[in-house]
Amino acid sequence: MNGTRIGAGARERLYASTTDTFDETADLDYIAIEYALNGEPVKLTRAEKIHTARILHSRGLSDKAIGERVGTGASTVRGWRENGWKPGDTHPKTRSRAPRPEPVCGEPRMYRRHLKNGERPCDACRAANAAADRRYRLTGSQKAA
Known part of the structure; x- marks a missing residue:
């Protein structure tokens, strides 16, 4: 029998940018972001992780799935989203202490x-x-x- 299983076909490839490969003002490597968008292993800076998470969130992925692709936890992705896609000062579960x-x-x-x-x-x-x-x-x- 010559068949393929469901989901085994070619899937859509996501692109971060079609013209640029690097953004000097925001310190973003669009090639690394593209790898992360498509689930390939890559090391990202925090700015690249946030940019990737924002793109994946607009595609409708869950916080857990986004966290797995960018290499962080779901709570970190939720914190970025609640903070307007900017890095927070601390982790959401950290307590602040008075000096x-x-x-x-x-x-x-x-x-x-x-x-x-x-x-x-x-x-x-x-x-x-x-x-x-x-x-x-x-x-x-x-x-x-």
Whole structure:
């Protein structure tokens, strides 16, 4: 029997650009993008990944399928789409933390800062460090209850 299975025929090839091969302003390699659009293995920069994802999204592919073609996760593709096809500052699942306040005299952290700076620790810092050390030996934690 001489037949072909469904889907085994020649499939449509996707092209990123028909005239250019490189965009210097956006730092895009259209040949690499074309390979990624057609499911061929290629290394892409972040800008190229976003450009490829935007083209594939306009073709109706799911975030998971787009992520597999460009080499990222579906959540990253969703983040790009929700951010207007621009890279986000952080991954969508990352928490942002407030910076730690600067240590003040009377804390064990300031005792260590005095030592690091080659200074003699003040009495308040020495007492706080000794209290934290006692707590650690008794309870296994330096933090006061």
